Amino acid sequence: MGKQETLRVNGQRLWGSLMDLARIGATEKGGVRRLALTDLDREARDLFGAWAREVGLALRVDRVGNVFARRPGTDPARRAVMAGSHLDTQPSGGKFDGNYGVLAALEVLRTLDDAGVCTAAPLEAAVWTNEEGSRFQPVMMGSGAYAGAFPLDTVLAARDLEGRSVGEELARIGYAGESPCGQPLPEAYFEAHIEQGPVLEDTATTIGVVSGVMGLRWLRITITGQDAHAGPTPMGLRRDALLAAARVVEAVNAIALDHAPDGRGTVGFIQASPNSINVVPGRVQLTADLRHGDGQALDAMEARLRARCDEIAAGTRTAFHLEEVSRFAPCRFDPARVESVRRAAAALGLSHRTMVSGAGHDAVHLSRVAPTAMVFVPCEGGLSHNELENARPEHLEAGCNVLLHAMLETAG
Ligand code: HGY
Ligand code: MN
Numbered sequence: 001m002g003k004q005e006t007l008r009v010n011g012q013r014l015w016g017s018l019m020d021l022a023r024i025g026a027t028e029k030g031g032v033r034r035l036a037l038t039d040l041d042r043e044a045r046d047l048f049g050a051w052a053r054e055v056g057l058a059l060r061v062d063r064v065g066n067v068f069a070r071r072p073g074t075d076p077a078r079r080a081v082m083a084g085s086h087l088d089t090q091p092s093g094g095k096f097d098g099n100y101g102v103l104a105a106l107e108v109l110r111t112l113d114d115a116g117v118c119t120a121a122p123l124e125a126a127v128w129t130n131e132e133g134s135r136f137q138p139v140m141m142g143s144g145a146y147a148g149a150f151p152l153d154t155v156l157a158a159r160d161l162e163g164r165s166v167g168e169e170l171a172r173i174g175y176a177g178e179s180p181c182g183q184p185l186p187e188a189y190f191e192a193h194i195e196q197g198p199v200l201e202d203t204a205t206t207i208g209v210v211s212g213v214m215g216l217r218w219l220r221i222t223i224t225g226q227d228a229h230a231g232p233t234p235m236g237l238r239r240d241a242l243l244a245a246a247r248v249v250e251a252v253n254a255i256a257l258d259h260a261p262d263g264r265g266t267v268g269f270i271q272a273s274p275n276s277i278n279v280v281p282g283r284v285q286l287t288a289d290l291r292h293g294d295g296q297a298l299d300a301m302e303a304r305l306r307a308r309c310d311e312i313a314a315g316t317r318t319a320f321h322l323e324e325v326s327r328f329a330p331c332r333f334d335p336a337r338v339e340s341v342r343r344a345a346a347a348l349g350l351s352h353r354t355m356v357s358g359a360g361h362d363a364v365h366l367s368r369v370a371p372t373a374m375v376f377v378p379c380e381g382g383l384s385h386n387e388l389e390n391a392r393p394e395h396l397e398a399g400c401n402v403l404l405h406a407m408l409e410t411a412g
């Protein structure tokens, strides 16, 4: 076996860096709350930058705040082989979603630096801005702007519930970079991530060889009825926006179940007003997150929900306004890069299985502009987007070794 094949990452250093990073935004229950473009996001980005500089990586930041740490290659004609993920989390997120993929990419570069190994193609570790889409929409914003899925000015103008814009917040935290989005594009992109579902753990498999990602639609639904007194207003005269919203929640779940086993439907956000115990709610805002592995099925799910909203509006004498806030089609990753991941897992003697991701990832946008593949590792109970999110050090290390060898094979 040549020197390269015997290369292994430093699992303890990877775990230690994950635990250090998890302190930034740590919550009582052991999770992480680090919303995009907050001071905590800045702190995490700064820590990543300090670690990257420790191993001599050159840093650049693009117009939407994506950060790239670059290790030069020996062949100036080659473009970068890139790996990365995101540092922003859900409001009640965990230590590993996104953070693992960023630090696994860094660990690959640290390992090559320790071993003095040079690659023909340059290597880059990437941090994508606002993958979660929780504070600002659309979801997977930074990678989407980089891949040309969203116009830059649209992204910079997006506002959170307090009215702060992406552009203002990037400037405020010092990550309004100069580099143009999407130039240069990488030669290939890999992303390591926890599965965020139960399949690997249930089948006692260490590595997920991810062949693609389900499609997604996010709708923001505003329902307008009429505030009214809860006492004197007869039931038949009410225009109750929360009653209408309750029927929407039922509909979203029924539509997903009708498209089993791949269909997914979630109402995760709801705001009712005036939210007073003795007032019939006159206004509700809620979201619908629809997903499916097949584009036509996803179209059918969205069409059914829109039709059902019309019926609910008529039945409750309320007015509905539907706005699409995010969308991406189901994607298939590049077979050659998927094969690199599978070959690396096999060569490392790791149990592995091919699978489709239910969760969206920055790799979805990268797959539109560069050959892309992902590496999954198990997470405890398949739990994610939950403060109790957990993963085993040996699984995280194994996934990082797969990332290392898939990147080495690609970078030459
Ligand atoms: O919503 C998603 O699938 C991703 O976690 N942002
Ligand atoms: Mn993620």
Ligand code: MN
Pocket (backbone or CB within 6 Å): 090, 097, 132, 385
């Ligand atoms: Mn997530």
